[in-house]
Amino acid sequence: MLINANAAARQPIDGHLAALAGVRVACSEFKYRRGIEIFGEGEDAEYVYQITSGAVRTYKMLPDGRRQINAFHLQGDMFGFENGVTHRFSADALVETHVRIIKRGSILDAIQSRVGSTKNLICYVTQNLRHAEDHMLLLGRKTALERVAAFLLEMDERLSHPPMMVLPMNRRDIADYLGLTLETVSRALSVLRDESLLRFDGSTQRRLELLDRQVLAKFDA
Amino acid sequence: MLINANAAARQPIDGHLAALAGVRVACSEFKYRRGIEIFGEGEDAEYVYQITSGAVRTYKMLPDGRRQINAFHLQGDMFGFENGVTHRFSADALVETHVRIIKRGSILDAIQSRVGSTKNLICYVTQNLRHAEDHMLLLGRKTALERVAAFLLEMDERLSHPPMMVLPMNRRDIADYLGLTLETVSRALSVLRDESLLRFDGSTQRRLELLDRQVLAKFDA
DNA sequence: CGCGGAGTTGATGATCTTCAAACATGGTGG
DNA sequence: CCACCATGTTTGAAGATCATCAACTCCGCG
Numbered sequence: 028m029l030i031n032a033n034a035a036a037r038q039p040i041d042g043h044l045a046a047l048a049g050v051r052v053a054c055s056e057f058k059y060r061r062g063i064e065i066f067g068e069g070e071d072a073e074y075v076y077q078i079t080s081g082a083v084r085t086y087k088m089l090p091d092g093r094r095q096i097n098a099f100h101l102q103g104d105m106f107g108f109e110n111g112v113t114h115r116f117s118a119d120a121l122v123e124t125h126v127r128i129i130k131r132g133s134i135l136d137a138i139q140s141r142v143g144s145t146k147n148l149i150c151y152v153t154q155n156l157r158h159a160e161d162h163m164l165l166l167g168r169k170t171a172l173e174r175v176a177a178f179l180l181e182m183d184e185r186l187s188h189p190p191m192m193v194l195p196m197n198r199r200d201i202a203d204y205l206g207l208t209l210e211t212v213s214r215a216l217s218v219l220r221d222e223s224l225l226r227f228d229g230s231t232q233r234r235l236e237l238l239d240r241q242v243l244a245k246f247d248a
Numbered sequence: 249m250l251i252n253a254n255a256a257a258r259q260p261i262d263g264h265l266a267a268l269a270g271v272r273v274a275c276s277e278f279k280y281r282r283g284i285e286i287f288g289e290g291e292d293a294e295y296v297y298q299i300t301s302g303a304v305r306t307y308k309m310l311p312d313g314r315r316q317i318n319a320f321h322l323q324g325d326m327f328g329f330e331n332g333v334t335h336r337f338s339a340d341a342l343v344e345t346h347v348r349i350i351k352r353g354s355i356l357d358a359i360q361s362r363v364g365s366t367k368n369l370i371c372y373v374t375q376n377l378r379h380a381e382d383h384m385l386l387l388g389r390k391t392a393l394e395r396v397a398a399f400l401l402e403m404d405e406r407l408s409h410p411p412m413m414v415l416p417m418n419r420r421d422i423a424d425y426l427g428l429t430l431e432t433v434s435r436a437l438s439v440l441r442d443e444s445l446l447r448f449d450g451s452t453q454r455r456l457e458l459l460d461r462q463v464l465a466k467f468d469a
Numbered sequence: 470c471g472c473g474g475a476g477t478t479g480a481t482g483a484t485c486t487t488c489a490a491a492c493a494t495g496g497t498g499g
Numbered sequence: 500c501c502a503c504c505a506t507g508t509t510t511g512a513a514g515a516t517c518a519t520c521a522a523c524t525c526c527g528c529g
Contacts, residue, residue, distance in 0.1 A: 087381065087382075087385045089390075093389040093469070094389070097381050108374055108377070110371055110378060115378055115381055149370060152373050153329055153330070155377055156373065156376055156377050157336055159380030159383075160318055160336055160337060160380065161336075162384055163308075163316055163318055163380060163387060164308045164310070166387035166388045166427060167387045167424075168314040168315070168316045169310075170516080197475065198477095205388075206387065208517075208519080210476095210477080210517090211517060211518075213477055214477080214478080214517095216476095216477095217477070230526065232475080232477090232525095248310045248312065248314070391484080391485095392484075418506090418507065428485075428486090429486055429487080431486075431487085431508090432484090434508060434510080435485095435510080437509095451495095452494075452495090453493090453494095453507080453508060453509090
């Protein structure tokens, strides 16, 4: 499935992993099918990942099965940065996804020997941090409707405001991202549809069009 | 937490800002009184901060006044890392606080010229990220009781399991950290007290002793 | 054609918030 | 030194939001 028509149009992807690490480091390419786990929480963190096409969810689980999705990663995004030797969260492909991978060791080693890339790499990490900070505000303090509106605007922004948005994740994934239940997400979307802020396209509920981003932004706090 | 769990026990503080940036860069020391703002959301990000003593809250606000505290920073912690030129959140001193500050530019410049510190600095940033990820799970998926238990265990850990814990923040701060109201925090603490998992010391409600960390850990999911 | 996954919608209920009141605390000045 | 007042905390009662449980629809697909 095509995630992002506009992003696909951009070639090459910004901040190529190999370029960041230094050209001498070889990047492997890899393909994951829809629903397949890329790595699991607690596994050894051997690689850093960059998406060339597709979409990925990263999440944590509680022992009783409650899940919190930290982030959805789309084309060009990097994930899997770790401090220690193991992953602190899991990552699955939402749709068929192609990634570049590079050994964790090599990227740090390469940085040591090629200082020019430091600033860039730190930027990638702090961008993850920025997103986490915004998401904490959402999770801690926003209402269900505000969260869903914020989610739609975030996706719209990241997909470069496409006329028609195709979501790569289902309602449960959205719910686990927003700290809600899938029913609450569905209800909120219905409210926004009834308010004429969005429109579903055709039979599927994954294709939708934002009809009034301005008003939608007011629904987000 | 973010940066350095056992900082209070160690002298001198691990990862001295000046050492990270290179000895040639001068660090200024600064003092903030209780309740004073260190920087505000949207202000120019001129400095990176490291606490030598005291405690700081960093937070974001919604237009209608709802607040989400991202993190409490204690001795040895660093905060104020930014990608762009402005701060994405505000920071206040919770109690009288002494910090080292260093110009943002100098730290990045220094890193450029002194590669050995790169790995360390990235560690500081990714530790912030790790904390944010854990906190998202808490905010998105834990109950009130689980959140408060997690908060107590986090503080206990960061203060190196003191026999008596003195909290530098009030109930509202805790609530804004945990995505709850101050009343709910108070009620949860009362429940834990009634269950004999903690005990308040003397008259003040800021001094408390954890009576059973094991059982408390079970209250946290 | 029927099955299963995904989504919507409704009814009910639990958790947490809101509103309110009372009490404790700690600093300040008479 | 103590009274006083702002700040902080606890507790109770009522209410709102969101979760849970359940039924039903829609669609894709073997």
